Amino acid sequence: MSIEVLSLAGLIGAIVQLGGCVLLVTLFALLRRHAGRRSYFSSWGSAWLALMLAITAIVFRYNILPTLVTASSLEGRSEVQALHFFYQSGKLIYLVLLAVGTAEYAVGFRSRVWVRGAVALSILYAGASVAVSDRITDLVVFQAPLAVSIFVYCSVTLLRLPHPRRSLGSRVTGVVFAMMAALWVIYFGAFGMPQFGIANMSTAATLVVSFNTYLDLVLQMLLGFAMVLVFMEDAKREVDDAHAELAIAHDRLRRAALYDTLTGALNRRAFAQGVGLEAAKATFGTVAMLDMDNLKFVNDSSGHSSGDETLRYLVSVMREALRPSDRIYRWGGDEFLLVLPGAKPDAVLNRVESILAAAHPLQLKAARDPVRLVASYGAAEFGSGEDLLGAIDRADAEMYKHKHRRRTPRSTPSVA
Structure with missing residues (x-):
């Protein structure tokens, strides 16, 4: 199977992955109104939106554009380069926002200047990588080092939270980030074989390339729902704190109503x-x-x-x-x-x-x-x-x- 052409399974997988991203974006949008001051949840939700737009560009490139353009080959066309740039930018912004959200959750970090700078660098990197090669497999190879670095950072940050902050949600999210880092190491090897001078791909590498969208979908759904679990645990802690404050206030009011303020009788x-x-x-x-x-x-x-x-x-x-x-x-x-x-x-x-x-x-x-x-x-x-x-x-x-x-x-x- 040629690595330059997405298989039918890959095409269907991209559509299914897009559906999964739409589900996550919808879920995060519904919960966002309850997020309050939890900026990390907004950053994670924006990350899923960026990923959804990136996958939309790929679906349009391989499922819709061929039916609109009559040229025998689409390689090198400006429409393809624009879609690849849109895809690459969306994927890189998705990775950056995951790191931003994790930092906000772990240490309360929030710097708009830093975030804007990171997004701008992602767009520049996307433009440079598309200028070097507009093949989708090469773009994945360009993404891999950044993806592995960010997933490792997110995993280590969440798994090493102070004991009072550790929870089931943070541990599950950290483990899923670690699994995604390992998967992207595999992607780097499988998608990078032609660049490494390996002409004939192994069966395992071919399967990884053909079914990577399904692997991504499984881990992305796990990650999305683990993030929701983190949010729900955080909201529960806030509700518990509010209940404790209400109990204290109720006790004070009860004491003021039932006890003489002068003598305490x-x-x-x-x-x-x-x-x-x-x-x-x-x-x-x-x-x-x-x-x-x-x-x-x-x-x-x-x-x-x-x-x-x-x-x-x-x-x-x-x-x-x-x-x-x-x-x-x-x-x-x-x-x-x-x-x-x-x-x-x-x-x-x-x-x-x-x-x-x-x-x-x-x-x-x-x-x-x-x-x-x-x-x-x-x-x-x-x-x-x-x-x-x-x-x-x-x-x-x-x-x-x-x-x-x-x-x-x-x-x-x-x-x-």
Whole structure:
């Protein structure tokens, strides 16, 4: 079989390869709208477009042009040279854009000047190679060194990505690039035999030349879908990151809605939604209402910032002394609700009294003397979750009874 004439299998293969490129170009065009800032995917998509145009030129040259031109030989005609130049330029630009896309994916490289320069050099190289010889087999030989170099670069770059960046898609794409590099080494030998002075091609070389379009098609389809896998994995990572950020934002909003921003205690809305009441609703227990008696004096004498500091100190003291299953809710300005599952009222009252008595006086920046925590409190037992609101009312009433029994007036400070 003459190496100068494409076999029927080769002609059909070129058409089939063109169909495969059209499929890849369509797929990348559909996904490109979702690519966002992923410039590597745009570069890879442009590479497939350049390859499709190059193969279109070959299909036109060998399938359509002979039916339009009546000359006995098309060799040397300007139409043929123009189509070969178009083919060679498209193939070289395809290779350059593959390298650009890989560099963009691996290291975020993006230089329009460099890309434009590489494309311009590809076109110049295409023109020079067509000027030397317009035979399609010679053009393939001229492509081979650049193709092997770029495929090796892409393969090594993707297979040696840092561990956090490695994925199934990047590994598969790297392996396919390596297979394409090996195939183009074979092409260089098979298509270059006449230039190497080998007149009679071996059967293997003849088969490679005749069926190279099918070999290209298989690897190009594998490469295209491996690139899509890379894109989908990248998009999934972005979605996962977005979900993590949303979860953090949701947690912050939830905390802002259910927690008192001043003291960090749960707020009244949290109680209404049942937050922190799981253990209490499953058993009996005690609720306690606590009202800080000397907060007004602290606010009036030392400022509201000192009052805020005192409230934070009260909550921190209570939280450190209570059990993990107990809950503290800020019920009002200086009122707090304690929910203690499985506890009895007498034990709770004794516990609150001992906590307040043991608390160290708080030295405020704006106060001359340290301030003790002075509070009124009351407790009531609940038998089930349905009885919680009634128990709170009873504990509130007990708290006011305790307040009236106190000898120290509410407006009088207690200092250490």
